[in-house]
Amino acid sequence: MSLQPCTIMQKCISYSAPRVAVRFKESEMALNGKIAVVTGAALGIGKAMTEILLQQGAKVALLDLNETAGESLKEALDKLYGQQRTLFFHCSVESEEQIKAAFQKTVEAFGGIDILCNNAGILNEAEWEKTISINLVGVIRGTYLALEHMSKLSGGRGGVIVNTASMAGLNPLPSCPVYTATKHGVVGFTRAMAAASTASGYGIRFNTLCPFLVQTDLFSCMWDRLGQFSHMAGEAKKHADKGVLNVSEVADGLLELVTDETKNGEALILYSNKKKYMTFSVLTQ
Ligand SMILES: NC(=O)C1=CN([C@@H]2O[C@H](COP(=O)(O)OP(=O)(O)OC[C@H]3O[C@@H](n4cnc5c(N)ncnc54)[C@H](O)[C@@H]3O)[C@@H](O)[C@H]2O)C=CC1
Numbered sequence: 001m002s003l004q005p006c007t008i009m010q011k012c013i014s015y016s017a018p019r020v021a022v023r024f025k026e027s028e029m030a031l032n033g034k035i036a037v038v039t040g041a042a043l044g045i046g047k048a049m050t051e052i053l054l055q056q057g058a059k060v061a062l063l064d065l066n067e068t069a070g071e072s073l074k075e076a077l078d079k080l081y082g083q084q085r086t087l088f089f090h091c092s093v094e095s096e097e098q099i100k101a102a103f104q105k106t107v108e109a110f111g112g113i114d115i116l117c118n119n120a121g122i123l124n125e126a127e128w129e130k131t132i133s134i135n136l137v138g139v140i141r142g143t144y145l146a147l148e149h150m151s152k153l154s155g156g157r158g159g160v161i162v163n164t165a166s167m168a169g170l171n172p173l174p175s176c177p178v179y180t181a182t183k184h185g186v187v188g189f190t191r192a193m194a195a196a197s198t199a200s201g202y203g204i205r206f207n208t209l210c211p212f213l214v215q216t217d218l219f220s221c222m223w224d225r226l227g228q229f230s231h232m233a234g235e236a237k238k239h240a241d242k243g244v245l246n247v248s249e250v251a252d253g254l255l256e257l258v259t260d261e262t263k264n265g266e267a268l269i270l271y272s273n274k275k276k277y278m279t280f281s282v283l284t285q
């Protein structure tokens with residue numbers, strides 16, 4: 001697989017139409033009547049998550065900082081699924097106010113929230129504070145605000161929250177220490193929330209997706225985002241040789257975590273053509 005600098009790659013990226021909508025009969029759709037929110041929904045993994053949730057019958061609120069890409073995706077999805085199936089909100093996960101407003105409008109339009117995918121993330125070792133703010137603080141903020149609508153303790157129906165971490169949430173990526181720290185944080189936060197939910201009766205399951213490399217802009221553009229670690233860019237080639245996932249493989253992983261009601265506090269590791277659940281050892285005294 002060849003890796004290319006961001007500028008060239010962006011010219012190569014063309015809009016790929018969402019997968020065909022009418023693949024399933026209504027009775028076969030696992031998420032009929034469910035309401036989902038996806039952050040970072042306009043491109044890459046979030047876009048594929050949105051598509052699979054729609055294919056399975058859910059209504060989806062798309063939240064993204066990129067207004068142009070978000071609105072153009074909404075327009076394409078309207079043609080396939082009808083205008084009533086999706087909402088788009090121009091929203092940064094760094095803004096408490098914007099997330100709050102997006103959740104509130106979703107509940108008013110669709111009648112609740114059953115599924116939250118905290119997916120928005122960046123890789124930028126040069127802007128490391130922003131990386132922490134989006135990748136980790138954004139996930140915590142989204143989760144806490146969603147609890148107000150989803151938790152059975154506050155009148156919600158319960159549901160499932162899936163946070164996009166990474167293999168870098170389980171193993172170190174030496175060229176990206178801050179990205180690694182944020183993704184370890186997401187895995188730890190999610191596991192703790194899963195246990196808190198069980199202990200407190202939120203009625204919400206919490207899981208993480210931990211993909212290896214995925215063919216998206218984040219991956220293609222990492223060349224100029226490594227900051228003081230840019231001399232380690234060759235590491236990418238070594239990793240890429242082990243295989244790169246496509247976004248629909250990650251979306252399939254999401255569907256498994258959303259639909260399998262036995263999964264809570266799990267980290268689903270996704271490699272190209274294979275997947276497995278992380279086994280965590282628990283320290284006892
Ligand atoms: N591409 C990869 O190799 C891997 C990516 N991941 C994770 O998957 C998630 C999605 O990444 P990709 O789809 O690859 O990236 P991407 O760059 O293709 O898409 C990210 C989306 O998030 C949006 N976004 C960025 N900052 C935002 C903010 N502050 N508020 C709202 N939306 C924002 C972008 O506008 C974009 O639509 C990230 O959390 C990333 O860390 C995990 C493992 C591997």
Ligand SMILES: CCCCC/C=C\C=C\C(=O)C/C=C\C/C=C\CCCC(=O)O
Nearest residue numbers: 166167168171175212213222233235236
């Ligand atoms: C040179 C830097 C490579 C950067 C690659 C670009 C994007 C990566 C995004 C990720 O989320 C990373 C995903 C997987 C790799 C993480 C850990 C590597 C573990 C190494 C191993 O176990 O083989």
